[in-house]
Amino acid sequence: MAAIAIVIASADYARLSPLPCCVDDAEAISTLLSATGRFDDIHRFNDLDAAGLKAQLRAALEPVPSASEIFFYFSGHGHSEDGEFFFCPKDFDARKPNATGLSNAELHALLRETSPELVVKVIDACSSGSLLVKSGGDFLPADKGGLKNLVQIASCMDSQTSLTGEPLSEFTEQFCLAVTQKTEGSVYYTDIVSEIRDRYINDRDRTPHFAFQFSARETFTDDASAFDDFRARFEIEWSSKRSVALNIVDSAVPSAVLSNPVSLLDLLRETDERLAKPEEVTATIGALFDGLRARLESEDFADYYETNAAESSNFDDTGSRSFMIRVLSQQKRSDNFVTATITREHKRNNRLATLTASFAMGLYDDDQIVEHWDLQLNMSLKRAQITFTLTPYFMALQKIKLVVTCAPSLERCFVFELATGHPRTDFQAFDYEGAELTRRWYKQDWGADVEWLVEKIVSKLSETVKSQLSEAQERLSIS
Template structure:
């Protein structure tokens, strides 16, 4: 019998926020599993679209195989639609989730066909309903038809965030550290689960979710001493920022950086943080580079035959189409300042006099809740939003808009991108809300190079315009 591990980390997406740590997540998980010596086959993959993910699982689990254990790991974006969890391929399109993502139910069908004695799934995925912040909804209990022992690890509950990291995703790092906690004896998967539970006790922002339908004797490694080398690699190659805060960085006589052990002082920490923080000049420089770069890069002349282009800029957050998106992201982010206010407040909707009279006391228990969204730019900026509007010259075409918003924080700038398509509601007017085509957000340090981001934004807008023109002309040919 064989033991097989399938590891997938999607770091780059066509339409979603990049997650650079996901590729390192796969490398670290591979190193852990190799150290156990238990897996006959380990298949690591980075940046797969949905079709490639399906083929990766099918190829690793031939129907005539005899499987002792199958471990499936995924790190990347995820989305819930109804009761279904989808892990997103690199070409994920929210309008076509079954084609461009890998439904959890389909994954489980493939595992049932393989009939392993033990199935372990570890899913560290973002949930799009939480707007591309790392997190996922608890998976539904697994029906054990065709499966003997099933253990599932998911990174958080559906109303929480599960953040990525500089080197590794936060939940993946916690899973790896829990795996090497013991220095001798057998390491059971239940040991990892129990350690993770303790690690997140009191963390109201993130609660890992587990499904365990096994004997409690399923093992990761039969001797923890086998993991000594990986433990050192985890502490060095994938060391956390918290680890680095316990060291001093100095320059020797040659000007090279050297690291000396010892706690840093409060002054050193504050000075290091000060260098990363932005101000009005840094904000102006980054936003100017971004906005001007997009306007310069996007080739309006390519579409001049079909559209008139117009540019609008605001010194605050005036564009309603992107407002809710910004609030939902920023309200979940931990920021050390209030340069931007982004809040969602829930209030009870008062029952009408007729409801009070007809339902009496029951009206107080059946009240509905209303959400109020608050978004304010509290600091002064010359440029906070850019809107590029492409108005069609032909009635068969619809209007397209790109809206970019920059929300400053002391440590970084939050950048929001949205492309929408707007049908006509009158002879010379278009729907204000429109249909979302692209919705992404990014964070950039104040000294960051934005050239790659400019290219992503312009490529997405260009694709949206081309797709609309091609789709419209094909429809007209059919008519």
């Protein structure tokens, strides 16, 4: 029986925000699967519309009368509707999810045709923890949708969102790290699930969802050393945690010099040359913020929005807070320019204060876990955050807010981009929190050109504005 892998990336969307990292996600996963040597065919599908995606899936599966395993991976937008999860191809329209999307039920129907012994689904998308499990436990209903053995590993619960990243989506990076954690022996799917659970144990906003019923003996690879080449490539191309090495091996020093012993004093001097200088920090952030101002002034929004920019020397925007803490708390930083921590403590309740109310509700918990999320800019910066507010002149449009935040470290600058849409709550008032439109983060080297980052952020905001204007025109034309 054949083992088949299907890897799907949907990065370019007609109606939804683009997700450029999904292409890299698919490349990393395909390389990982190839390293196992287990799969007879690995099919890659990028940026297909719904009709094309379904046609390609049928073409890949129809020649397979029976399969020992089908490994299915998807990175892109996800949509939940009436308890059903939809994979979103490039032409997805939430008003027509069945015609423009691929439902979980439809995917299972296609997979059943190969009579697979095992189906493994890894989904990196919002709302991806679909309601396969009605009882709330870990095990699937007895028929498992007509599939003999099924494992589903999803990036979040059906009510949560996934995070993009640079260069990989957050969950796909963590999946790759979980798979390659062991360096020898077999890697079982249960090993991968356990490792991912631990990696997200303190993440209150993202809870990976696992649904499985199988023998627990199925392996992803029989030899973990097969991933040695992948680990090396991952560190170079796909890791978000590259750190400055405290040596001079990769510098432009002749090899003859490297053979001589290097003193600690020389190492410290060499390292200092690589790390941030105060003037580089000021110049890099200034170039980014000034570049964003200049580019946005040239965008053709003036007929529809009044654009205002405001800067802060601190992290004043509360909407970016949890996003920044989650990212920064996982990054290797040799300094504490920015404090970003999540700590947990057991706190005992006051029995006298809560006893009556607790018994009245039929509940009593003498011990609870309390989380503390801390974000603090410790160093002095004149420019740390810039907020662009696009206030519409017309009642039928929403306000759009873009917040770009710079979190410095000795090695590099972490840049956070958050765009939100705010509907009206009154004639001259808008919803305070708004709905998330874009959430991305980047690593910018000090002193390096920022034009690529300016272009990336402004292009995304421009697409967001044009999408709102297009939706308004379509809505108002119909009415």
